[in-house]
Amino acid sequence: MGVEKAKGGGMGEREAAGTAAYTARDIATAWERERPGTPATSIGIVTPIWQLAKLFGDDRRRVLARAGVDTATLDLLSVLRRSGAPYTLTTRELGRLSMVTAGAVSQRVARAEREGLVTRRPGEGRPRTVEVTLTEAGHALVEATVDQVLGREADLISGLTAEQQARLTELLGVLLEDVQRSLGDERITQVGQL
Numbered sequence: 001m002g003v004e005k006a007k008g009g010g011m012g013e014r015e016a017a018g019t020a021a022y023t024a025r026d027i028a029t030a031w032e033r034e035r036p037g038t039p040a041t042s043i044g045i046v047t048p049i050w051q052l053a054k055l056f057g058d059d060r061r062r063v064l065a066r067a068g069v070d071t072a073t074l075d076l077l078s079v080l081r082r083s084g085a086p087y088t089l090t091t092r093e094l095g096r097l098s099m100v101t102a103g104a105v106s107q108r109v110a111r112a113e114r115e116g117l118v119t120r121r122p123g124e125g126r127p128r129t130v131e132v133t134l135t136e137a138g139h140a141l142v143e144a145t146v147d148q149v150l151g152r153e154a155d156l157i158s159g160l161t162a163e164q165q166a167r168l169t170e171l172l173g174v175l176l177e178d179v180q181r182s183l184g185d186e187r188i189t190q191v192g193q194l
Contacts, residue, residue: 024048063152067145076108077117077142080134087134090123094132
């Protein structure tokens with residue numbers, strides 16, 4: 001009965017929001033019905049992206065909580081690990097690759113250093129340059145955690161075939177570049193990186 005009501009009109013948005021049948025398509029259809037001419041086609045793309053971002057973000061936080069590491073620390077360790085041996089970057093490089101401010105990098109490095117996950121030392125040859133290096137403990141933590149996070153996320157997208165995953169990856173890349181260009185904003189926050 002809820003499905004017919006949502007599709008047939010007359011159901012309040014608050015009431016419809018509780019039904020599984022109230023999808024992005026239903027939202028777009030309702031706007032088209034209530035405000036003919038309103039450009040509602042983006043809802044079918046943007047709404048599921050927002051919903052997926054929330055679901056993926058919440059799930060990643062749960063995985064990390066079970067692993068005993070926070071998102072910011074794992075981001076720092078992951079950037080260092082991906083840089084390759086000797087797993088050392090300057091704080092400026094960390095900021096650029098993590099896509100966070102210098103202040104955020106400083107806080108992350110200080111916390112990870114207290115936990116024995118990184119060391120820092122003055123850079124060679126350039127005043128005020130600080131180099132950050134992954135410790136053995138940091139290396140071990142990122143190795144174990146990355147497998148947990150990426151394995152879980154691989155499971156979550158396994159409903160798509162390899163071909164669908166490749167196509168979606170391509171389309172999302174095209175959309176991201178186009179939106180960045182349209183907004184004149186090529187910054188990407190560290191959200192979702194690993």
